[in-house]
Amino acid sequence: MTTTVKDMLDTFPADLGGVDREKLVRCIEACLACAQACTACADACLSEEMVGELTTCIRTDADCADVCAATAAVLSRRTGDDTRVTRAVLEACATVCGVCAGECERHADRHDHCRVCAEACRRCERACNDLIASLA
Amino acid sequence: MTTTVKDMLDTFPADLGGVDREKLVRCIEACLACAQACTACADACLSEEMVGELTTCIRTDADCADVCAATAAVLSRRTGDDTRVTRAVLEACATVCGVCAGECERHADRHDHCRVCAEACRRCERACNDLIASLA
Amino acid sequence: MTTTVKDMLDTFPADLGGVDREKLVRCIEACLACAQACTACADACLSEEMVGELTTCIRTDADCADVCAATAAVLSRRTGDDTRVTRAVLEACATVCGVCAGECERHADRHDHCRVCAEACRRCERACNDLIASLA
Amino acid sequence: MTTTVKDMLDTFPADLGGVDREKLVRCIEACLACAQACTACADACLSEEMVGELTTCIRTDADCADVCAATAAVLSRRTGDDTRVTRAVLEACATVCGVCAGECERHADRHDHCRVCAEACRRCERACNDLIASLA
Numbered sequence: 001m002t003t004t005v006k007d008m009l010d011t012f013p014a015d016l017g018g019v020d021r022e023k024l025v026r027c028i029e030a031c032l033a034c035a036q037a038c039t040a041c042a043d044a045c046l047s048e049e050m051v052g053e054l055t056t057c058i059r060t061d062a063d064c065a066d067v068c069a070a071t072a073a074v075l076s077r078r079t080g081d082d083t084r085v086t087r088a089v090l091e092a093c094a095t096v097c098g099v100c101a102g103e104c105e106r107h108a109d110r111h112d113h114c115r116v117c118a119e120a121c122r123r124c125e126r127a128c129n130d131l132i133a134s135l136a
Numbered sequence: 137m138t139t140t141v142k143d144m145l146d147t148f149p150a151d152l153g154g155v156d157r158e159k160l161v162r163c164i165e166a167c168l169a170c171a172q173a174c175t176a177c178a179d180a181c182l183s184e185e186m187v188g189e190l191t192t193c194i195r196t197d198a199d200c201a202d203v204c205a206a207t208a209a210v211l212s213r214r215t216g217d218d219t220r221v222t223r224a225v226l227e228a229c230a231t232v233c234g235v236c237a238g239e240c241e242r243h244a245d246r247h248d249h250c251r252v253c254a255e256a257c258r259r260c261e262r263a264c265n266d267l268i269a270s271l272a
Numbered sequence: 273m274t275t276t277v278k279d280m281l282d283t284f285p286a287d288l289g290g291v292d293r294e295k296l297v298r299c300i301e302a303c304l305a306c307a308q309a310c311t312a313c314a315d316a317c318l319s320e321e322m323v324g325e326l327t328t329c330i331r332t333d334a335d336c337a338d339v340c341a342a343t344a345a346v347l348s349r350r351t352g353d354d355t356r357v358t359r360a361v362l363e364a365c366a367t368v369c370g371v372c373a374g375e376c377e378r379h380a381d382r383h384d385h386c387r388v389c390a391e392a393c394r395r396c397e398r399a400c401n402d403l404i405a406s407l408a
Numbered sequence: 409m410t411t412t413v414k415d416m417l418d419t420f421p422a423d424l425g426g427v428d429r430e431k432l433v434r435c436i437e438a439c440l441a442c443a444q445a446c447t448a449c450a451d452a453c454l455s456e457e458m459v460g461e462l463t464t465c466i467r468t469d470a471d472c473a474d475v476c477a478a479t480a481a482v483l484s485r486r487t488g489d490d491t492r493v494t495r496a497v498l499e500a501c502a503t504v505c506g507v508c509a510g511e512c513e514r515h516a517d518r519h520d521h522c523r524v525c526a527e528a529c530r531r532c533e534r535a536c537n538d539l540i541a542s543l544a
Contacts, residue, residue, distance in 0.1 A: 056216030080192030328488030352464030
């Protein structure tokens with residue numbers, strides 16, 4: 001997939017402030033990928049015969065998709081950036097990704113979509129925590 | 137406006153767990169209203185002649201709209217509810233609403249849309265904090 | 273529920289163009305209510321014992337929630353309004369609401385959440401079609 | 409950027425129906441990239457000195473971001489797929505991407521973010537139209 005996350009950031013007409021540019025790009029990309037993986041995993045769970053055993057996974061996937069999508073959008077905005085907002089959103093996103101990864105990992109050996117989704121959630125959790133650690 | 141937040145919650149086929157039903161309804165409604173007000177306020181700022189002085193407000197409104205919309209969705213899901221997720225999302229939402237309210241209040245005496253939006257943000261911030269306080 | 277859709281529109285600092293103000297308010301409110309009802313209905317379906325018979329309903333609810341939320345946001349923006357965008361988004365929303373209403377109506381006699389959700393979808397479908405009919 | 413759009417689709421446990429798998433992957437990826445580019449472009453416009461000349465661009469970017477995000481989510485769901493929904497959402501997305509591309513192209517020679525964003529919009533418009541053409 002070709003996104004333009006880095007290209008868009010490179011064309012930003014003002015200073016980025018103290019944020020680590022590389023970690024920011026990686027985190028936005030991880031949020032976009034995780035949001036999509038979670039939406040697709042929730043739907044794949046719906047098509048499993050054992051859907052009745054996957055209802056918590058479907059719900060958590062849906063939450064994670066919503067939070068990752070909002071986080072990607074917030075991080076993509078740099079005008080008048082406020083560290084309180086950035087930090088609060090990243091912390092929520094890392095928490096939700098961690099919970100969703102844990103839930104998907106429970107089903108990863110039986111369902112490949114849960115395995116791939118759990119990996120996307122763990123990548124996003126790490127990317128959020130890395131970006132938090134780099135904030136002033 | 138007639139929403140069906142309460143009606144939908146009343147038809148939920150399983151136990152709600154320990155959550156305070158009334159505070160939950162109020163918080164979902166406040167998130168929906170705040171998300172819409174912030175989207176409309178950002179756009180109204182764009183139509184002001186002094187848009188150049190409102191760029192931080194526009195950005196913060198957009199962030200607040202995204203986070204409130206995600207929070208409304210997460211709160212509307214009750215299957216396999218996880219307090220870690222609920223709490224993390226509510227804390228982020230309260231923070232972002234507080235920051236956005238503060239920014240809109242700076243312009244409230246000159247722009248009515250900022251005044252109405254700031255009130256919606258403060259209501260949502262309070263509703264999130266009330267719901268957090270009620271969590272086990 | 274108290275939203276500020278009308279209040280926000282009344283504070284818009286420029287001309288609204290030819291759009292019917294009352295139909296616009298009603299449509300934004302119907303989209304917000306429908307998005308929330310669909311998210312809650314999908315989740316309520318997950319908590320039904322017969323979840324395996326409701327998978328199409330859950331998927332359609334999720335689609336309808338996403339499209340209604342996007343439509344509410346697009347309609348809430350009035351700066352530089354473009355009738356091509358407004359019309360395209362309203363037509364998609366009316367279609368998705370109609371499909372989702374039809375699916376929920378199939379389960380309405382057994383599941384109250386589907387009945388309430390179907391009504392929210394029909395209201396939103398009508399509100400979209402009313403607004404389309406009023407566009408120049 | 410590494411997304412898992414293709415990996416998730418490959419793990420879907422049921423038949424995909426008649427949809428063209430490759431065009432579907434490309435369209436979901438184009439929607440994700442376009443949504444992010446539009447959010448970033450709107451924000452970059454806010455940081456331009458001449459923001460007053462870019463207000464229609466900011467508004468259209470925001471609309472396009474919302475519609476592309478909803479489209480990516482709808483396309484990522486395959487359970488009980490309904491061609492009426494898929495087609496309606498793709499048509500709206502193609503329209504909004506076309507309008508947003510046209511607006512960004514007007515500013516492309518002065519603002520690199522508008523140039524990159526216009527390209528993402530055109531790619532997404534084409535991907536939507538290609539997928540529509542492949543629907544039964």
